Amino acid sequence: MLYVSHSSGKGRGVFSNKKIQRETIIERCPVLELPPEQLENIDQTELYNYYFSWGKEMKAGALALGLGSIYNHSYTPNALYRLDMDDGVIEFLAIKNIPANEEITINYNGSPMDQSPLWGKIDWQK
Numbered sequence: 292m293l294y295v296s297h298s299s300g301k302g303r304g305v306f307s308n309k310k311i312q313r314e315t316i317i318e319r320c321p322v323l324e325l326p327p328e329q330l331e332n333i334d335q336t337e338l339y340n341y342y343f344s345w346g347k348e349m350k351a352g353a354l355a356l357g358l359g360s361i362y363n364h365s366y367t368p369n370a371l372y373r374l375d376m377d378d379g380v381i382e383f384l385a386i387k388n389i390p391a392n393e394e395i396t397i398n399y400n401g402s403p404m405d406q407s408p409l410w411g412k413i414d415w416q417k
């Protein structure tokens with residue numbers, strides 16, 4: 292159902308070949324946890340654009356396996372992500388009906404409504 296394809300201006304993105312209904316869990320991705328001391332220089336690596344903040348104080352990091360680290364950012368997303376630290380997964384959930392072959396996007400700031408500027412090298416907008 293899910294596949295990776297070219298996303299205009301963003302490189303690769305995640306898509307579904309079937310319609311996804313609102314409130315459907317799209318994917319539950321196990322994570323590789325990165326302790327805070329391993330994040331000290333992550334901004335100098337390609338991994339910087341692919342990890343999530345993680346842990347009780349959000350000072351650790353997590354790389355989502357599956358397609359979890361490939362979902363692109365949008366200020367008008369059709370999905371959101373939830374961190375489940377007890378199970379060691381990141382869950383992606385549809386917040387709108389998503390037509391087949393439409394890119395699945397999340398707001399990297401965490402909340403779908405958060406319009407704060409993004410950090411780092413990502414410079415695309417809505």
